[in-house]
Amino acid sequence: MADRIPAPHAAAEDAPPSPLVEEREPLITEHVATMLQDRWHAFRRKSAVRRGLMPTVMSFTGYGTTGWIRVLSRVVMAPDEAFENGRRLAKMVEDGMRGWHNFTSPPVPYALVQITAGGQSFTVRADRGGLVDAVVEIQLEPGWQTVTLQSNGSEPATSDVYIVDDHVVTGVVSDVDDTVVVTYLPRPFLAAWNSFVLDEHARTPTPGMAVMLHRLLEAQPASPVIYLSTGAWNVAQTLSRFLSRNLYPFGPLLLTSWGPTEDRWFRSGMEHKVSQLDRLARDYPGVRWLLIGDDGQHDPEIYADFARRHPDKVRAIVIRQLTPSQAVLAGGRANDPRDTTPGVPWCYGPDGATLSRQLEALGILDAARPEAQPQTWPMTAQLSVVAPEAGHGR
Template sequence: MATPTPHPSQRPHLAAVVEDHFYAAAGWLLRRAGWHPRLETYRGYGTPDQVRVLARVLLSRPRPAAPDLEAIRAGRRGFRHFLTVPVPHRRVRLRVGSHTSVVTSDRAGYIDVELPTGVPLPAGWQSAVLTVLDEPDPWEAEASIRVLDEHTRFGVISDMDDTTMVTAVPRPLLAAWNTFVRHSSGRRAVPGMPELYRTLQRAHPEDGFFYLSTGAWNTANTLRAFLSRHDYPRGPLLLTDWGPTLTGWFRSGPAHKEASLEHLMSWFPHVRWLLIGDDGQHDPQIYAKAVDRRPDRVHAVAIRQLTGGQQVLAGNIPDGGTPDADLEVRPVPTVYGRDGAELTRRLATVPGVLDG
């Protein structure tokens, strides 16, 4: 999703060809068994005049409507979220504001489109209506869209893994257990982080929260349920597809984050962002690049520090220095803390973050 289309003369990567053939065979068998296309929608975002709509077309077995199907899917063990068969190249009608378009899902079933709204949408949460076409019983679903207008001056872009939730991503085996085996309801919040985010929301009631992760779109329901269960502010998830691309075996996680940051900053030039992440992977470097590119768009940076043991397991060698020394050379305020409580205390010293 959101991966640039290669030049038409470029030959697709072997992994993508194998994946496409596998899903084509699986889809043929499931359609013969009575399965039908359904829509899984994700939270999008936009301005009053243009929005980005995110969804995926998947095959689903026929079943009676459940009272809370999303909650049921969110409660599954991790690996079950990856047992999906996409429907590629399926036409979907999309209505937002006064504008109606027919779009087509990509090779992995994703819909990621930017559309005009026709009439200006008010700020806040709006919705787009999507309908799968060319089916006897078309599936219809709504996709929520967070609209920020020119009056929004402050926003939050947050990492997910080991920033909002304890996932131990630096420890590969435990990360795999958390992702594929552990029950999604067992995820724990990083201490003090939900309280910090709610404090930010109270200080900036009209701001936008965006959650940026290298996690797969298959886990979107789990992550939404986690954020809701711990009372994090509602906001769009910006995830990625773990499958092969037309150019390689895997997508680049840092490249996904860098592109997402640049996209948000270009869409909302009137917003200054608080960037929140952790130092277990690449967040400090990614955020530093964003600051170098657009220092006028970043209000502050907050980094949750992992312990020394976690840093070693992540492949980092602690040098014994103090990260706060970087504050003298950074063009924007940068604070560090072990948890949400410490970050809250340090952000309180940065004007305009917690005091509105």
């Protein structure tokens, strides 16, 4: 991961480690898969330099508090005309239409990136895949703020960062695939299909989920909305445009790096979700989370595990039930763990409307206000939108 400038996080309770995360001894020698991947990236990077490509910072949405921010971005080699303000231009068909082109820009490993925010500058370093995931201490006002990113003479790029007010006590974490996006593919092929093949316009939003999320925001103003997925960072901007086009609330995406790690051939999606949830518990010790996912295998288990280890950090768990055909493609349904989390309410339903009614019964949503008004996206986020109608959301 990128260099981390320590921030004054309040310590969460000493929760036991999750049994869902496999404990592994660190390897002394680098995994052969990462060595091969690094050599492949080095070859592509040299080719990119010969073709006149330049380092470019791809900006992602971040989050923080009034005392620190978490900045997310990725440094890749790309033509000057391919990006504007850290986002692929709408005319670049390869990013807007076919996902596999998102993987053709070679990353710049260990690139130095300058972050400018609130009149201050910080220098951080990307990881071996060009990903910047850095926390810096800075005082910013609550709400949407903009930071500027630049690397090795690249054009400056701006990134939206949501600063959570110190008094906020509720947040929303939502899964993506089969939760806010309907898919009809076997799970083993889902990640590859969404990443390499699928036209972003062909993704189908889950009925009623966008309205439910906006109603949650109206009931709990200033709450953060964070999308937690096992998808690759390569498609972050494509997913952001999908969320915008379908009027989902605007919020950070927490994705994974594509490829092997130093000690395994394939990354663990469950481990990614568990570790990010634990991090959010540390980042926002006073926030109770609404955890939203689906019953196609692991979300109920991951959320139940989090609730058992952090019982005061969960306000409710909301699970979208897949249809029988979707459950078959997902490899079956997850076991029902509701009886393992006493005191934590659960909602189960096939769509946002059904789940909303259950949230009304719990007093989390206002039954007298069944509709919600989508909020305007930050100005910098609108620069990455392809279609004119996609300028709504949070």
